[in-house]
Amino acid sequence: MNKGVMMFGYITINKPELKIKDFEKYHSYYCGLCQALKKKHGVMGQATLTYDMTFLVVLLSGLYEPKEKMESHRCVAHPTKKHNMRMNDISEYAADMNILLAYHNLMDDWVDDKHLGKLSLAKLMEKDYKRLKVRYPRQAQAVEKYMEDLKACEEKKETDIDLAAGLTGRMLGEIFVYQEDEWAQNVRNLGFYLGKFIYLCDAFEDREKDRESGSYNPFLLQTEEISAREILNLMMAECAREFERLPVLMNADILRNILYAGVWVKFERAQGETKKDA
Amino acid sequence: MIYDPYKILGVAPDATADDIKKAYRALSRKYHPDANINNPNKDQAEERFKEIQVAYDRIMKDRENGNYTGSSAYGGNTYGQGSYGAGGFGAGGFGAGGYGQGTGGQNYGPFGSGNTDSSSSSYQNPEDMRRLRAAANYINAGNYREAMTVLDSIGERGAIWYYYAAVANQGLGNNIGALNAARQAVALDPGNPSYRMLLQRMEGGGIWYENMGSGYGRAAQGAGSVCTTLCWMTLLCNCCCRPY
Numbered sequence: 001m002n003k004g005v006m007m008f009g010y011i012t013i014n015k016p017e018l019k020i021k022d023f024e025k026y027h028s029y030y031c032g033l034c035q036a037l038k039k040k041h042g043v044m045g046q047a048t049l050t051y052d053m054t055f056l057v058v059l060l061s062g063l064y065e066p067k068e069k070m071e072s073h074r075c076v077a078h079p080t081k082k083h084n085m086r087m088n089d090i091s092e093y094a095a096d097m098n099i100l101l102a103y104h105n106l107m108d109d110w111v112d113d114k115h116l117g118k119l120s121l122a123k124l125m126e127k128d129y130k131r132l133k134v135r136y137p138r139q140a141q142a143v144e145k146y147m148e149d150l151k152a153c154e155e156k157k158e159t160d161i162d163l164a165a166g167l168t169g170r171m172l173g174e175i176f177v178y179q180e181d182e183w184a185q186n187v188r189n190l191g192f193y194l195g196k197f198i199y200l201c202d203a204f205e206d207r208e209k210d211r212e213s214g215s216y217n218p219f220l221l222q223t224e225e226i227s228a229r230e231i232l233n234l235m236m237a238e239c240a241r242e243f244e245r246l247p248v249l250m251n252a253d254i255l256r257n258i259l260y261a262g263v264w265v266k267f268e269r270a271q272g273e274t275k276k277d278a
Numbered sequence: 279m280i281y282d283p284y285k286i287l288g289v290a291p292d293a294t295a296d297d298i299k300k301a302y303r304a305l306s307r308k309y310h311p312d313a314n315i316n317n318p319n320k321d322q323a324e325e326r327f328k329e330i331q332v333a334y335d336r337i338m339k340d341r342e343n344g345n346y347t348g349s350s351a352y353g354g355n356t357y358g359q360g361s362y363g364a365g366g367f368g369a370g371g372f373g374a375g376g377y378g379q380g381t382g383g384q385n386y387g388p389f390g391s392g393n394t395d396s397s398s399s400s401y402q403n404p405e406d407m408r409r410l411r412a413a414a415n416y417i418n419a420g421n422y423r424e425a426m427t428v429l430d431s432i433g434e435r436g437a438i439w440y441y442y443a444a445v446a447n448q449g450l451g452n453n454i455g456a457l458n459a460a461r462q463a464v465a466l467d468p469g470n471p472s473y474r475m476l477l478q479r480m481e482g483g484g485i486w487y488e489n490m491g492s493g494y495g496r497a498a499q500g501a502g503s504v505c506t507t508l509c510w511m512t513l514l515c516n517c518c519c520r521p522y
Contacts, residue, residue, distance in 0.1 A: 014496070016495060017494055160452075162451075162455045165454075166452065192451055193451075231454050233484040234453050234480075235453070237484045237486065237487035238453060238483065240487055241342070241483065241487075244295070245338050245342075247303055249296060249303065252296075256490075256494055257494050257495075260490045260491040260496060261491055261494035261495050261496035262494075264491070264496055
């Protein structure tokens, strides 16, 4: 089940329920993040764009309300139409975090599958990564430690599902903290439970695959019946509780759409496909 | 001087959560240290900012714990425990515990101060008793990692052991283990109100979350735990964590 660093795309919106103006705003953050990646890390960087980090931009922008600039661009993906892009200091931060994660992802794929293409991509990113390591020692260390711990956890066949999921949680919590201030602990906790949620969603989805391949998966090691839906709910309840404690007004509707419904879209779809009750 | 966090933020006691956040933001923009770097009275500003921060946290916590009555009944400056009767549970949501970094806010009330120990008298071994008390002290100090280490060293595991393990695990962010331990505590000693209260709070959070989800178009899943716990909906209103 080793996916290396999380790049799973669970943290998305529930689009049908989002007001059009909110969707457009969300999309403008997404395009802004894409633009920041391109500016800082070139086309290579752009290819690493994730919804997970888009959520981080929307969350931290809501919390800190930084100055934003709006631009309108045509982009490679949608050349016919101009898109609004919303950029601020947070987009830059999230772009850097995205690269931090993507680099480890590629390296991990290389180590696991000897995928040469991944290695050469990682090599292209290496210079950027080294720079980021200097600039964000706390976050870079968290990701590196996570890679080590995850390996140890898989080798040991850790049965404690809290511990296995908590590794992703701790790593994401650290990535989420933009600055050590009066809200850092709330944001860290929010990221922690969201990280656990993501890990568990992914593990649950992969259990058949992992059973066949003999890969590590904490769900396969449980001796007692465990309700995936219940524990996933537990994670998101803690995560949402942390969110409600934050004094976030701007983007609150978008964020609640993601936290209360959007994060379930992919999970429910997978459930629908397997026709199995979680 | 009666401490009233609502007065500090300048909002009515029945203000909505959004109003409170609005007031907090407006005040913090004015008094935040970053905004007062060149202010000759920046020490006063910082003092004021701390007050605002404390008041905001206090209101949020109170409302989470369902002590939100819409009337401001603050009797003195006691950073006290929510009055959860038997359990003497502390004010505070679950485990802002810094996940083992030992920076935990003290979220649970006085442990082992006689009110939860009805069943611990079943511990015959004085050494186990001593360790249980040590675990309680660690929990009270927000040091959940140490609490768990001590608990792991106790051989005999009765209801109270599981109760402590639930609280310590919650503080460490091990919320699956915490829920299982809380269930075990209730199973072993169903009559203890503290154990039931803890379990209700843990399960209640999930119910609250699912209810919120229906407002954002989350597909309702009857298969979830909702139907089995519906009977607690009434309890939810007065003992749970609703931010509204």
